Amino acid sequence: MxxxxxxxxxxxxxxxxxxxxxxxxxxxxxxxxxxxxxxxxxxxxxxxxxxxxxxxxxxxxxxxxxxxxxxxxxxxxxxxxxxxxxxxxxxxxxxRARPHRGRLRLVLFTTAVGMLLAAAAFWLPGMLVRHTLGVVPDPTRAEIGTKLFQAIGRVTGSPCRSRRGDQALARLQARLLPPGRGALLVVPDGLSGTISLPGGVMLLGRQLVEGPEVPEVTAGHILAEAERQARSDPLQAVLQGAGPLATLRLLTTGHIKDETLQAYAETLTAQEPAPVPDAALLERFAAAGISSTPYAYALDITGESTFGLIEADPMRSTGARRPVLDDSDWVALQGICGH
Structure with missing residues (x-):
């Protein structure tokens, strides 16, 4: 920190x-x-x-x-x-693979001893997870995210890269997300939606950039995942999936076993993204100056289940919309994984 x-x-x-x-x-x-x-x-x-x-x-x-x-x-x-x-x-x-032996480990160990004594008699697993989320520092979160990213890579492959595609992806991230908060990566296989990892990395399946005809659809998936990040700490999902023993290990050593993260990674890529309330998502579309209608029809071609995003499109009655990407950047992004 x-x-x-x-x-x-x-x-x-x-x-x-x-x-x-x-x-x-x-x-x-x-x-x-x-x-x-x-x-x-x-x-x-x-x-x-x-x-x-x-x-x-x-x-x-x-x-x-x-x-x-x-x-x-x-x-x-x-x-x-x-x-x-x-x-x-x-x-x-x-x-760094091995735990720190300095001040951070001492603080974590001291906190863990007191927490363990209380947890043995009184705390429920949910309270244990919430306490852990409050004391784990950002570098440890990033380390867990990196190891989880490496484990997911066995399913998804290495992130897609190309010179023009990387530039377009950087501009898309700058257009939609706060500066200096994590990274946006496109993976070639094994992921159809979006995933957020501890430390701020957001993964997109290649279908989300290659399939849509307009960048507003891709932007909608990114804005929806950003809202999920804001509502639920990605580390919380890791700890809930790994179980209380892994949570206790994180508190006492500052690390989670690689085997635990690998097992969690196998289920993470297969999970459907959690739904996002229309009101919260519409606020993000409005702040970005992007129409929500293309994204809504991409989720449901009939528009029946996404009527709220269509009817309340913040750009419906305003001229304040801004392009998500210019045409050349959109073409470059769609080809970032090659053909």
């Missing part, structure tokens, strides 16, 4: 190369809670990297050289000391 506050709103210059054959470009790198946003000098988003998947190619050397995933050709060169420290600090918190 302290590291995240220290590096919030951090920006630094960098040198970005979209492919090995492409020319290097001077860019501005912005640091978020679980992501890096790469933009040109005019603040136009060029790419969006999830810190959960970032790999450093030249450990111990300067300038630092990063890539968005182990099999990616895109690279980012950074020489700014503070930005390198920020990336390495948060990546270390996310990827």
């Amino acid at each position: 302290t590291a995240l506050k220290k590096f919030s709103r951090l920006e630094a210059p960098g040198i970005w190369r979209p492919t090995r054959e492409a020319q290097r470009q001077d860019v501005i790198v912005s640091f978020g809670e679980a992501s890096l946003v790469i933009a040109d000098r005019n603040e136009k988003a060029l790419s969006h990297w999830s810190l959960a998947a970032v790999v450093r190619i030249n450990r111990g050397e300067r300038p630092a050289l990063y890539t968005p995933s182990a099999d990616a050709t895109e690279t980012l060169e950074i020489d700014d000391e503070t930005m390198i420290e920020a990336i390495e600090t948060i990546r270390g918190a996310i990827l």
